[in-house]
Amino acid sequence: MHDNAPDDRYDLLVVGSANADLVIGVERRPAPGETVLGSDLAVHPGGKGANQSLAAARLGARAALLARVGDDDHGRLLLETQRAAGVDTDGVLVGGAPTG
Template sequence: MGEHDVVVVGSANADLVVQVERHPAPGETVLGSELAVHPGGKGANQAVAAARLGARVALLGRVGADGHGRLLRESLERDGVDLGHLRDTAAASGIAMIAVGPRGDNSIIVAPGANARLTEGDVLDAAPLLRSAPVVSLQLEIPLPAVLAAARLARRAVLNLSPALPVPDELLALCDPLVVNEHEAALLLGAPGEPERQARELLALG
């Protein structure tokens, strides 16, 4: 058995959060609360969640050599995530700009930054790490070629299809399980439907 229980290949973002009384209309400016900065990103969140459940976790990804990158590294290290394959990048770290309304409704804009620089070559360089782990966990906040390369190397690839994007059939066939909500399933299948029927149709895709 390998050194890690789970390898996450994915994103790390700094979440810039502002509370607002209401979301602005196009062209409108509204005042918000003090800015709060939190570590986030779908990949980093998966890695931290697995580590807190007791798994030995490594994160393969990219962050900027900037203040947000330091925040992300320090947060992940506190939760015991192995950062030996988290690379510093000349680009700024990824950020998510989040406006949260009074009822918890939010608007999110993601600037991928360093996450967009993760390459298929980065993944292939880490092939021994990926092949040795029982589970490789993936999402879509990094470039699709890197996701596909990781799925090809994994003994078991888990894909959370978020943010929802069209993906090649090969990737769907490599993933077990595929994690989707009703909107993501509808994107893959081309139309909404009942969950049971969606599940049968997704299984038919491989």
């Protein structure tokens, strides 16, 4: 006999991007062709897939992420952030290229 019971390990399995968002604040939006100086660079975990799995986990869902990150500081930041929220990151591949 064959067991057709659904796998209920996760409420949500996200297959998507995991990137680093590089943010520089400016006092105002530049006009076309104008250069406006910015403040210090801030790095935040991001990417549509990573954002979705993180939000779901923070809302109490059992979430997992399938993605790829680089073996670099940005990739480690993404993994640490996901794990701290309770996201299963066993399906995240590390290496092969820098984190997007």
